[in-house]
Structures are given as structure tokens and as C-alpha cells.
Amino acid sequence: LIDVVNDSIETNIKEDEYDDFIRLARKFKSAAITSVVLDTGDSQTGRPGLLMNPPMTEEYLNQWVLIPKAGNGNYTEIQKYVDCEIKGGCVISVKNS
Numbered sequence: 001l002i003d004v005v006n007d008s009i010e011t012n013i014k015e016d017e018y019d020d021f022i023r024l025a026r027k028f029k030s031a032a033i034t035s036v037v038l039d040t041g042d043s044q045t046g047r048p049g050l051l052m053n054p055p056m057t058e059e060y061l062n063q064w065v066l067i068p069k070a071g072n073g074n075y076t077e078i079q080k081y082v083d084c085e086i087k088g089g090c091v092i093s094v095k096n097s
Contacts, residue, residue, distance in 0.1 A: 034085070036081075036085050038050050038051060038078060039051055049069065050068065050077055050078050051067065052066070052067060052068075052069045053065070053066055053067075054067060054072075059072075
């Protein structure tokens with residue numbers, strides 16, 4: 001099994017630490033895992049998002065980037081949304097930023 005893992009996965013985890021990860025994976029077997037999407041939204045359905053893709057400028061080293069819709073470096077809305085998702089029942093509201 002270790003040879004299969006070594007051939008399939010590139011990692012810096014030492015072989016003597018594999019058993020720790022196997023035990024951790026077993027704990028997650030019965031865990032309820034929920035996922036959410038952080039994106040720019042969907043204009044066709046009117047679903048707002050928490051991120052935006054600003055024009056490529058020197059500010060972003062002329063790179064394609066995603067930044068918080070509230071403004072570069074302002075993660076407040078994202079943090080509130082993730083906190084709310086953890087606690088349950090969240091909806092993204094439309095705000096003009």
C-alpha cells in the first residue's frame with residue numbers, strides 16, 4: 001500500500017507519519033462535510049458573489065486575479081459569510097461596493 005501511495009502522490013510527508021494521516025482520515029469518515037462556493041456570482045441567475053475580477057492593471061502586476069467584492073484586502077464579507085455557513089443558513093446579499 002505504501003508503494004502505491006508513493007507512486008501516486010507527491011508529498012513531503014515522511015513514511016513514518018503515514019499512520020497519523022490514516023488515523024485522521026478514519027476520524028473524518030463519519031464527519032459531515034459541507035462545501036460552499038466563493039465566486040463572482042452568476043449574472044444569468046442573478047446570484048451574487050463575494051469576489052470580483054478587476055481589470056488587469058499594474059496594481060495586480062497585470063495578472064488575472066480575484067479579490068473581495070468589498071475591495072482589495074477587505075475580507076469582512078467573506079469572513080462573515082464563512083462564519084454564517086459554519087453556523088448555518090446563509091444567503092449572500094447584494095451590496096453596491
